[in-house]
Amino acid sequence: MAGLAASFGSGAMTNTIGDLEEADLFLVTGSNTTETHPVISTFIKRAVVLQGKKLIVVDPRRIVIARYAERWLRPRPGTDVAWLNGMMHVIVAEGLYNREFVEARTAGFEALQKTLEAYSPAAVEKITGIPAAELAEAARLYARAGRASIVYCMGITQHTTGTDNVKSLANLAMLCGHIGKPGTGVNPLRGQNNVQGACDMGALPDVFSGYQKVADENARKKMAAAWGVGRLPTFAGMKVTEMMPAALAGKLKGLYIIGENPAVSDADLGHVEKSLRRLEFLVVQDIFLTETAKLAHVVFPSACFAEKEGTFSNTERRVQRVRKAVEPPGEARADWKILCDLAARLGRPLAYADERAIFEEIRAVTPSYAGITYARIEEEGLHWPCPNEEHPGTPILHREQFTIGKGVFHAIDYRPPAEEADADYPLFLTTGRVLPQYHTRTMTGQTEGLNELAPESFVEISLEDARALGFDDGCLVRVASRRGSITVRLKVSPNAVQGTVFIPFHYAQAAANRLTNAALDPVCGIPEFKVCAVRLEKAA
Amino acid sequence: MSQQTQTLTIDGKELEFTPGETILEVARRNGIDIPTLCHLKRTAPTGACRMCVVEVQGGRALVASCAMPAAPRMVVATESEKVIEARKLILQLLLASGNHNCLVKGSDGKSYDDYLARLRKAGGNVQPCPAWGGCRLQELAWRYGVTGGRFSPTPPRYPIEDVNPFIVRDFGRCILCGRCVQACNEIQVNQAIHFGYRGAKAKIIAAGDRPYRESDCVFCGECVQACPTGALTEKDARNAARPGETRRVRTTCAYCGVGCQQDLHVKDNRIVKVTGVEGAKPNLGSLCVKGRFGFDFVSSPERLTRPLIREGDSFREASWEEALDLAARRLTAIKEKSGPESLGVLSSARITNEENYVAQKFARAVLETNHIDHCARL
Ligand code: SF4
């Protein structure tokens, strides 16, 4: 979420789930909301269907939420910066932008304005395939709405231009002043239940909890003192997408993986497996023997969410309680306990009486969590930042001013995706989730009923493309990219549009990520899962 | 709030109200319990079941309090004789409208075993009701001393539909209150079910009267949670536990980032059912198919129960002592030989904040590496 942080000073959802219903218009892009964040989609659907609010969906697939939309725009995959610049071009050219807001609260407008000149709707149509008139109309709807909320997800971030895409969304919101009020904002929906919390807690290479920079000497001193250690490492930490190549190169020799299954979820899969195999020592701590755990030297059995106390922070920065309902199976232990047990053996004990004691330490060293206590969130979670125990929490960010002071416009030019459809690989592939499954299915795969609803991988294709290729619904096809190939069942669907096919990434047996491109966003290190070029052949 | 406060009288108490509030809302706000069946929060009142009728002084007929706006100087009685008679009649008719055998031969709700015994004696179709002890209709029948039997029960007109993994639709136990229809259309907006047919043939149908599986139903289960009777129940929970036998533990969903608040219903150290926490933010009681039905993994026999140590191409079980010692030894050896820069930690978006915090502390303060990340980029 580096894009949002660069624009506003904070990378999190600016508004809350509940206040979505106050918007007059939604712009949903790169989010298959009904399948990946089903309960959030109910807020949007209610507003649209029962209160007559407007919805614009911009997505390469005709996803379910597009049924409720006033307008569905279909860009070619990987052209988000172009259509966003196009919308802003119209808004500036027609004087529909919020001058007052731009002058009072932002910086960098002139440079943006210059860049936008080249992005007339007609020029953008050539890049994106979105008809010029439709784009202009969508731009007017967004700009004129009393309150407009932007909702996005991995469809925006999982590109080599992911950071640019996010900055462009932030540009659009600032241009129209649709931020800092209920029913507005730029709202990234986090995919996994505690991604927000993992980031907040400093499970990132460059920051401690609360986004306190490791590079900042004062922060390092403060943490070292709190932790009772002499000094803390200063070298630049690697992102997961850098750790894998480092492992392959033999530079990273020992890896400790907790509750993740990168052997299935990583882009360009074959490469991850190879990297993990190169490690001198791999520890995996999980609730199941996942594909990744199978590569480990030591596997620790851990307790799942229902077997321990603690907190999760949801996509709207709300810190909520997790409670123990059942005992862990066999000798499984809570993840924190395992780490503490190991630390003791490594000569640097970490000792806590219980989860609450850990949370108290978090509060003590993390300003944005300082005011949150287990007692305060017994009934209802609080939104950080919450600096002290009297503070009510912060449902809406950037009300009076942005976290960084003035909001920053970024003048960004369109860059094509790392790979485009061509003669050899004529179709775009995009990947994503389906409603009944979750991530690599370690959890959902255990519920028979969910498997019954979504039993196997498939490639979703439009009727037109299927006909042109002479394939029947339900036949087995080989999908090949420059990196590999998988065999899956063909599913002709009205959700697909000509030229783009879709494969869910949940299934290890026919892992879509064998096909995807490991080309990374230079800032975020997020792989380009959402676009690559493929070819379909009859399965042998 | 309006400039001058307005008041009405309910059961002898003078109560303030905001224009637009219904009698039911004012009563509930003041702790007066007017019983309802079809009323569903956050949806438009339908007044279909008429369970919430009250007597308004000066009015000729009883009125449905869920739909009647409060008015100044109104005088309302919520449990007058007339009201109680009307409710009893409604309950008797509802109980006779299908297979509501919970009150069979004077079963008084005190003992499930007694209920089963009476059912067996009664013969015929003796399937016990899975909602026994957790049914609003049954609860109200007890409250008003209604025992059924005044009208003879109607045999179910439609067979049970359960050709899907999660939800059983027992039309014989449906009282056509419409809560499920409202839940599906006005809360989840999945628009999968509606009222079909007319009069005595009335039925809640999906997609031209087809099974849920062949409709737009996405198995969010909102309708099940809304159903006041045993007409819609969770398939798995039917056999696992009866209402009342479980302990509820409130927690946060383990799947996506919405962070829905849910109650885990636990019996014998096992989760048997999950429901949304009514009224709690952010989800206000709603869940999706994963949050509601995807809990089998917790008690899966494939869960890891002991530490494993690699031996060649396979694993052997080990004690915690041995596995921890081995990990400590190997990590220390790498650190000493190649430096902390050669060690990394991948934490998880699925473990708690407390654990992520400990993981980064473990990386930085114990292993002394900044190579720590989680997999959300993937
Ligand atoms: S499960 Fe959900 S989608 Fe299906 S009928 Fe019930 S409320 Fe509607």
Ligand code: SF4
């Ligand atoms: S199925 Fe349940 S909620 Fe739906 S109408 Fe029948 S009794 Fe009411």
Ligand code: SF4
């Ligand atoms: S119930 Fe569904 S929408 Fe809610 S948090 Fe769980 S997975 Fe997400």
